[in-house]
Amino acid sequence: MKILVCISHVPDTTSKINFTDGDTKFDTNGVQFVINPNDEFGLTRAMWFKEKQGASVDVVNVGGAETEPTLRKALAIGADNAIRVNTEAKDGFQVAKELAKVAKDGAYDLIIAGRESIDYNGGMVPGMMAKILEANFVNTCVSLEVEGDKATAIREIDGGKETLTASLPLVIGGQKGLVEESDLKIPNMRGIMMARKKPLNVVEPASAHTYTSSEKFEKPAPKGDIKLVAEDNLDELVDLLHNEAKVI
Amino acid sequence: MSVLVYIESENGKFKKASYEAASYAKGVADQLGTSVTAISINAEDNASLGTYGVAKVLNVSSDKLAKFNAEAYADAIAQAAKNEDAKVVVIGQTANDKYIAPILAVDLEAGYASNVVELPTSTEPFQVKRTAFTNKAFNFTNITTDVKLIGVSKNAYGLKEDNTEATIEDFSPSLAEGDFTVNVQSVDKATDKVTIADAEIVVSGGRGLKGPENWGMIEELAEVLGAATACSKPVSDMGWRPHGEHVGQTGKPVASNLYIAVGISGAIQHLAGISASKTKVVINNDPEAPFFKAADYGVVGDAFEVVPKLIEKLKEFKANNA
Numbered sequence: 110m111k112i113l114v115c116i117s118h119v120p121d122t123t124s125k126i127n128f129t130d131g132d133t134k135f136d137t138n139g140v141q142f143v144i145n146p147n148d149e150f151g152l153t154r155a156m157w158f159k160e161k162q163g164a165s166v167d168v169v170n171v172g173g174a175e176t177e178p179t180l181r182k183a184l185a186i187g188a189d190n191a192i193r194v195n196t197e198a199k200d201g202f203q204v205a206k207e208l209a210k211v212a213k214d215g216a217y218d219l220i221i222a223g224r225e226s227i228d229y230n231g232g233m234v235p236g237m238m239a240k241i242l243e244a245n246f247v248n249t250c251v252s253l254e255v256e257g258d259k260a261t262a263i264r265e266i267d268g269g270k271e272t273l274t275a276s277l278p279l280v281i282g283g284q285k286g287l288v289e290e291s292d293l294k295i296p297n298m299r300g301i302m303m304a305r306k307k308p309l310n311v312v313e314p315a316s317a318h319t320y321t322s323s324e325k326f327e328k329p330a331p332k333g334d335i336k337l338v339a340e341d342n343l344d345e346l347v348d349l350l351h352n353e354a355k356v357i
Numbered sequence: 358m359s360v361l362v363y364i365e366s367e368n369g370k371f372k373k374a375s376y377e378a379a380s381y382a383k384g385v386a387d388q389l390g391t392s393v394t395a396i397s398i399n400a401e402d403n404a405s406l407g408t409y410g411v412a413k414v415l416n417v418s419s420d421k422l423a424k425f426n427a428e429a430y431a432d433a434i435a436q437a438a439k440n441e442d443a444k445v446v447v448i449g450q451t452a453n454d455k456y457i458a459p460i461l462a463v464d465l466e467a468g469y470a471s472n473v474v475e476l477p478t479s480t481e482p483f484q485v486k487r488t489a490f491t492n493k494a495f496n497f498t499n500i501t502t503d504v505k506l507i508g509v510s511k512n513a514y515g516l517k518e519d520n521t522e523a524t525i526e527d528f529s530p531s532l533a534e535g536d537f538t539v540n541v542q543s544v545d546k547a548t549d550k551v552t553i554a555d556a557e558i559v560v561s562g563g564r565g566l567k568g569p570e571n572w573g574m575i576e577e578l579a580e581v582l583g584a585a586t587a588c589s590k591p592v593s594d595m596g597w598r599p600h601g602e603h604v605g606q607t608g609k610p611v612a613s614n615l616y617i618a619v620g621i622s623g624a625i626q627h628l629a630g631i632s633a634s635k636t637k638v639v640i641n642n643d644p645e646a647p648f649f650k651a652a653d654y655g656v657v658g659d660a661f662e663v664v665p666k667l668i669e670k671l672k673e674f675k676a677n678n679a
Contacts, residue, residue, distance in 0.1 A: 120490075122606055122607075122625070122626045123625055123626070126490045126493040126494050128494070146606070146607045147607065200468075201459070201469065202462070202463075202468065202469075205459075205463075224455075227490070227491055227606060227607075228489065228490055229489050229490075229496070230471065230472055230488065230489055230490070230491060231469075231471055232455050232458075232459070232471050232472075233458065233459040233462065233469050233471060234459075235459070236427075236456065236458070236459025236460050236462075236463075237459040237460075237462060237463050239459075239460070240459065240460045240463035240464065241463060243535075245538050245539050246427065246428070246456075246460065246539065247539060248427070248452075248455065248456040249452055249455070249456070251600070261542075264452075264456075265452065265601065266452045266453065266544070266546065267451055267452045267453075267552050267553075267554035267555065268546050268547065268550070268552030268553070268554060268555070268601075269544065269545050269546025269547060269552075269601070270544075270545045270546070270601070271425075271541055271543070271544045271545070272541070272542045272543045272544075272545075273539055273540060273541055273542060274539075274540050274542055275538060275539040275540070276538070284607070285600065285603070285607050285608065286600050289594075290590075290594045291594070319468075319501070320462070320466075320467070320468030320469070320500065320501060320502045321468040321469070321470060321498050321499060321500050321501060321502075322498065322499045322501060323496055323497075323498055324484065324497045324498065324499055325496075325497045326489070326494050326495065326496055326497070327486075327494065327495040327497070328493075328494055328495075329492070329493075329494070329495065329632075332650075332651065332653075333653075335639075335649055335650070335652050335653060335654065335655045336653065336654050336655070337649075337654075337655050337656070337657065338654060338655070338656050339656075340656050340657065340658030340659075340662065340663050340666075343656070343663070343666050343667050343670045344670055346638070346654060346656065346667065346670075347667075347670050347671060347674045349654055350615065350636070350638070350654070351674065351678075354615070354635075354636040354653065354654075356557075356558070356614045356615040356635065356636045357558070357582065357615065357671075357674070
């Protein structure tokens with residue numbers, strides 16, 4: 110089985126979010142970038158398929174040279190090859206199209222992406238990629254087994270879970286649950302040394318076609334002060350929730 | 358060229374989020390000087406959509422679509438959009454909506470903006486305001502395609518009544534074999550519990566509760582309020598509560614009217630995931646907990662004393678306001 114894991118290069122979850130250039134660009138100053146958490150669960154599941162079922166695992170990212178350390182980290186975790194599509198990621202459709210081309214050219218059986226990136230939260234790349242590839246698609250996937258060319262996936266639905274079956278090729282929108290948090294791999298020194306020698310192929314984009322454009326950002330208005338209620342005066346809290354906030 | 362809205366139903370019934378999508382579609386239709394057509398699949402109460410400004414409902418009744426199937430549902434909606442020559446298609450942001458939307462976008466060659474919180478800020482260019490960076494920022498996005506697909510967030514635009522007489526037409530999309538290659542084998546869903554996605558009120562517990570055996574009072578508080586229960590990431594990581602209850606950046610997002618956090622310190626990832634909730638209450642014994650900076654109301658105190666007392670007060674309140 111040939112697996113392609115799509116890696117988004119995103120600011121660490123604890124990053125301060127600021128903007129520059131007239132609020133049109135994310136301010137990367139002092140920001141640490143990581144593998145998108147939703148992608149990392151999928152990458153770790155892919156490593157399980159590599160160890161238990163002899164799958165090959167490649168990783169891909171659409172972005173400039175500054176995203177390479179994130180791809181190297183994926184190689185250090187155990188991916189075999191990395192591919193970087195050398196263009197700035199501008200919108201979900203453009204990224205999906207580039208990734209679909211890489212997936213098709215490499216004849217991958219299983220393509221794993223995160224359900225959404227934690228920066229733009231578009232939540233559209235895996236589904237668009239599947240539709241472009243005419244491949245099967247399971248979103249918000251929390252469990253995945255593959256036997257031959259048949260996959261059994263569990264997806265999270267509002268208030269529960271659903272078990273689905275589909276044949277390969279299959280695109281997954283993954284998230285926590287594909288593996289446990291405690292199963293996530295931290296690259297060891299040997300992995301990091303080996304990653305330096307693994308191939309990282311840079312390919313040029315196929316097109317620059319976009320459907321949307323990000324124009325500017327805005328930070329939420331600062332929140333008003335909290336009202337503290339004494340623990341022996343909870344009638345006041347009930348009253349505030351009823352008469353002021355009007356939520357009960 | 359009407360605005361088309363997909364109205365999700367569950368067991369034939371519409372939910373509040375469905376009516377919110379209809380309300381939003383009416384708002385966009387007014388901006389564009391057109392009317393709203395809705396498409397529903399195996400739904401019962403189509404006439405009720407008129408309350409929120411829907412002029413026409415395309416009613417799909419199909420045994421083939423009895424089980425949810427993203428590809429097939431997207432195909433049906435795409436056919437409706439093409440039939441109606443819709444230039445704007447509106448969808449909600451439930452788990453199923455988010456599954457359908459990207460497939461639909463490619464089918465319609467439509468630019469898709471998800472997590473939209475307001476009516477378009479302009480229609481020329483077509484610009485929407487959406488959340489990004491897990492609610493830590495808003496992003497203004499232009500949709501540059503001829504057909505636009507908008508995913509409207511729950512509990513953001515809200516319900517707007519606009520009584521219209523909705524005409525109901527049967528609509529039979531032609532569905533291909535290729536639409537049914539991903540198949541649902543089983544659904545595991547508690548039917549007697551309020552889900553985090555639908556809940557107006559969410560009661561959430563953190564590490565401060567010390568162990569899974571102490572969740573009884575969280576469940577009781579939720580029951581009194583008709584709320585869903587949720588938890589912080591460490592709690593689900595330690596297996597005290599199921600993953601499905603984890604809310605935050607890598608868990609479920611919460612956009613309830615009221616969010617009550619008990620024994621949750623308020624890590625930035627947690628606060629991001631719940632910040633779309635309108636009113637936040639924190640109960641924590643540590644006055645330095647970051648949650649106190651993010652909440653509207655707070656009680657500094659031992660959860661094991663405060664929560665039982667709060668349950669009693671709320672029971673009294675409910676009895677007096679029944």
